[in-house]
Amino acid sequence: MQIPGQVIHQLSSARRVAAMTGAGVSAESGIPTFRDAQTGLWSKFRAEDLATPEAFQRDPETVWTWYRHRAEQAATVEPNPGHFALAQLEQRVEHFTLITQNVDGLHRRAGSQRVLELHGDISRAICHITRRPVTEKYLVETAGSPPPSPHHPAGLCRPDVVWFGEMLPDGVLDQAFEASQQCDVFLSIGTSSVVEPAASLAVAAHRAGAFLIEINPGETPLSSLADAVLAGPSGTVLPRLLQAMDD
16 A cells, blocks of 8 residues: 555654544454344344443343453454554654544553543443442453442442443543644544544544544545545554654
């Protein structure tokens, strides 16, 4: 792939860069996207029917067990070249913010430091009543029914992720919009650009004057707005982009 000179120039001269990643980045590490068909024991369930507060209230054991299954999946895969390239890019930019819709923690495992997790982290647990954090890796290590919460006598532990119908974590979305509106370059990577409010971040960056780069194998609603579209998987495109900046 030939990286356009304008893309190299914009990234090389930028003081502030924001990047947002979606499920496509994690899929390259072997993690099924949220809406992929369920397999095996879970084939009779729809993900959208399990990822709600109502589902947890109705059947906490099933929801907990399903998320434990997903957490174990995430723990068995490794960051891919796209994850590592973003961690390296962070070291080259004065102000870099990585915004992710993914809950697998792969960006941090790859070395990224400034990460805003819009939808939480599947390896963590919180009290379902107080929303206070419980223990790192609690979800992976605890089988069966969700354990009681240490923070409330009637509380249970639940995954520290954002379910349908819930608000994003306090302050995280505000930080994401601030980084997007202040950046010189915004990268939209491996995301369908349809899930709100995350999809609005790239638009906000564009309206504020940022140079907008989309990296995705296929066309999305953002493609027509982007200043540059680099078609392909992030694990291939991002390392080539870094190499082009060095050449």
